[in-house]
Amino acid sequence: MIDCGEGTQLRLGKYKVKINRIDHIFLSHLHGDHYFGLIGLMSTMHLFGRTKPLYIYGPTPIKEIIDLQLKHSQTELNFDVHYFFTDQTESEIIFENRDLIVKKFPLNHRIFCTGFRFEEKPKNPKINKEKIPQDFSLSNIHKLKKGEDIYDEAGNLLFRNEELTLPPKRSRSYAYCSDTKYDESILAYISKVDLLYHEATFANDMKERAESTFHSTAEQAARMALKAKAEKLLLGHYSVRYRELDIILEEARHIFSESFLAMEGNIFEIEE
Amino acid sequence: MIDCGEGTQLRLGKYKVKINRIDHIFLSHLHGDHYFGLIGLMSTMHLFGRTKPLYIYGPTPIKEIIDLQLKHSQTELNFDVHYFFTDQTESEIIFENRDLIVKKFPLNHRIFCTGFRFEEKPKNPKINKEKIPQDFSLSNIHKLKKGEDIYDEAGNLLFRNEELTLPPKRSRSYAYCSDTKYDESILAYISKVDLLYHEATFANDMKERAESTFHSTAEQAARMALKAKAEKLLLGHYSVRYRELDIILEEARHIFSESFLAMEGNIFEIEE
DSSP: BOOTTTTHHHHHHHTTGGGOOOOOOEEOSSSGGGGGHHHHHHHHHHTTTTOOOOEEEOHHHHHHHHHHHHHHTTTSSSEEEEEEOOOOOOEEEEEOOOSSSEEEEEOOSSSSOEEEEEEEOOOOEEEOOOGGGGOOHHHHHHHHHHTTOEEOOTSSSEEEEHHHOOOOOOOOOOEEEOOOOGGGGGHHHHHOOSSEEEEEEEOOHHHHHHTTTTTOOOOHHHHHHHHTTTTEEEEEEOTOOOOOOOOHHHHHHOOOOOEOOOOOOOOOOOOO | OOOTTTTHHHHHHHHOGGEEEEEEOEOOSSSGGGGTHHHHHHHHHHHHHSSSEEEEEEHHHHHHHHHHHHTTTTOOOOEEEEEEEEEESSSSEEOOOEEEEEEEEESSSSSSOOOEEEOOOOOEEEEEEGGOOTTTHHHHHHHHHHHOOEOTTTOOOOOOHHEEEOOOOOOOOEEEEEEEOGGGGGGGHHHHHHHEEEEOOOGGGGHHHHHHHHHHOOHHHHHHHHHHHOOOOOOOOETTTOOOHHHHHHHHHOSSSSSEEOOOTTTOOOOO
């Protein structure tokens, strides 16, 4: 999960997301709309009997804030919480497993704030069942899946990998730029993502206010997507002054046609 | 406002309660379901430009918790926050104005927890317009409203107060007992209230669990209402295990017929 504003646990319930499926929470920064829901979510995990560890990635003070509230409610969580602090300004890998790498990178906001890039690792080739000989061994199947060629015991090439496999699925990528002013120094970190979330707090009518509050306009978000060669752009974090969001979408699409409005409950799928 | 769980500001919006009308917030204790919404509500008050002071009544650590979160979001509130700490165990007046007195009193829960009693002060008599002489002065009207008799300049009684007035409206009272086990030592503080809110986390099937978690059963809440000679009892804080609340209401009414279930959005009026 990325960021966790007040009422997140209510929304998870509404959209039938199982709370206990969440193991990693990435917090961009410590403005309340991005983390006030964390302590409540953690308390509910505890009440629901969670025992598996939870991993939280965010600025250092988050631990003090959570611990203080747990202390004064005399709550000893049933599960371990592992923190990974994001305060170093350089970009770095903060999570990695078999399938996925997550990097954080600096944003340019009023307070310390990081973006996140989620990138699938290169995937294995798919076995082409029609081409596999009937007596083919399981260990050879595993070799094919790892992208290896097949040799006989004497070391002679029997099959090149691509003879028996289909190309792997694409590796997808997603970058999340919460709360930031327009800053091209971020481009390197979000280059060529399939989906870019970039805040678009204001339309062009409030460009000066965007500048002074370290936020972006829709047009600036679109310009970032264009320059980063992103496939699609997700806009969000709209100022409450925009009751209709047409202007936000319009101004973004004028620069980058594959722009979309993030709205509560929407699902955007990235094809493999 | 009494207590302020996560999502309170969302609910205030849903029920069209103006956030800026709230000046005093009474917190019973520091379990999250009673205060996690406070920091978000205060942040929204700030964003909405509030300048008038806010008064918070609760356990001492609430200030540290709020201040820590404001500090790390680098938020300097536009309004003053005045804290009144409730940590002394004895009952005392914590708020008083022209119309109202609020007293806190100790509850019996796992962590430090207080109840609150809201009591209207005796009201002024109402002027009986039909009986007032035509040339009656404004200063004499004020005297009547204060309950005084009317004399002429020589000091002779002209009218006894009750000749020209109608009896004042009733002074209403409400007591709020969040999270507590059954404890008759509380009775003195909730005596003869018009409306008693008393938690009823469990039905009788979970009586032992109520005891061990310092909560009450519906029957125990009803027994408190009966012994305190309350007019009406409001039940609440139901365990999520009760999908149907009939059993809670039934067990309470068996002891105290004027028992009612508090449900989200309900309004209970106390007649004057």
